[in-house]
Amino acid sequence: MxxxxxxxxxxxxxxxxxxxxxxxxxxxxxxxxxxxxxxxxxxxxxxxxxxxxxxxxxxxxxxxxxxxxxxxxxxxxxxxxxxxxxxGLRPVLEALSAWGTTLLGERRATDAVRAHWFALPLGRLIAERIGRGTATVRIGDTVFHVISDESGVVHRDGPAEAADVVLDLDLSAATAVVNGSRTLEAALPEVTWPNRVAVD
The missing domain is CATH 1.10.10.10 (Winged helix-like DNA-binding domain superfamily/Winged helix DNA-binding domain)
Known part of the structure; x- marks a missing residue:
């Protein structure tokens, strides 16, 4: 065709x-x-x-x-x-994710959800918080890590070999952070955040 x-x-x-x-x-x-x-x-x-x-x-x-x-x-x-x-489409998805965050609202009963779908918006928020660095993120059984450096923000499956910070969230807390109803700090009050190193 x-x-x-x-x-x-x-x-x-x-x-x-x-x-x-x-x-x-x-x-x-x-x-x-x-x-x-x-x-x-x-x-x-x-x-x-x-x-x-x-x-x-x-x-x-x-x-x-x-x-x-x-x-x-x-x-x-x-x-x-x-x-x-x-x-090369990753920045496109990041821009769509940032733009679509304001459209999330409350989760509908018909909405499917997977914890790893939050990697893009959480990666952006984590990068804003830590600057250059690596974070392991656990949402229930899902584990991924976020790398933020001068080339941008990426996420990969599994834990980081040497994370600057480890973030444990349940799905409802991750949802609240992603939809903007809670900050990372409010969702994770026990976390000691690394000193921010600016991304060039």
Whole structure:
């Protein structure tokens, strides 16, 4: 099937030709913290059909946004990860996350939630608080770490090898911090924050 295009000679239009389809940027969001198996992606994208996920992965691979490699016994498992071009979409997701924070409001009964979805907004808030440094974040059973340095803010799966600060939140506290109804300091009064080192 030929790719649909806006046929606008415009950088934003060309970008949306590649990642403007429903679910595309959310697949990229899932891969921002590291490689994922198909089953992980399917589990963490509630509401997507298997056909839609397969189509989006195929499109994003064709367009050089992600790669697929075989791992495991007899190379039986496909692992998806972002390419350099895909990683270049991280600032786009960060901007959308910052813009969308004001739209969160109260969680609706129909809203799915995954703790790692808070990595983007929490990463931004943590970077503002610590400047340059590394933080391990635990939200229930989910653990990721945030690295803030002169090149920006990234998050990765699992704990940091040497974190400047460790933050333990339950899901309701993480939600309150992300939607702006509580500060990090109010949600984590017991945390001793490292001295802030400015990011160049």
């Amino acid at each position: 030929p790719r649909r295009s806006y046929d606008h000679y415009c950088p934003a239009s060309r970008a949306l030709d590649l990642v403007g389809d429903r679910w595309s940027l959310l697949v990229v969001r899932e891969l921002c913290s590291g490689p994922r198996r198909y089953s992980d992606l399917f589990a963490d994208l509630p509401g997507i059909s298997t056909d839609m996920l397969a189509a989006r992965l195929k499109d994003l691979e064709r367009d050089g946004i992600l790669t697929r490699r075989r791992v495991g016994p007899r190379a039986s498992t496909a692992l998806y990860e972002l390419t350099a071009a895909g990683l």
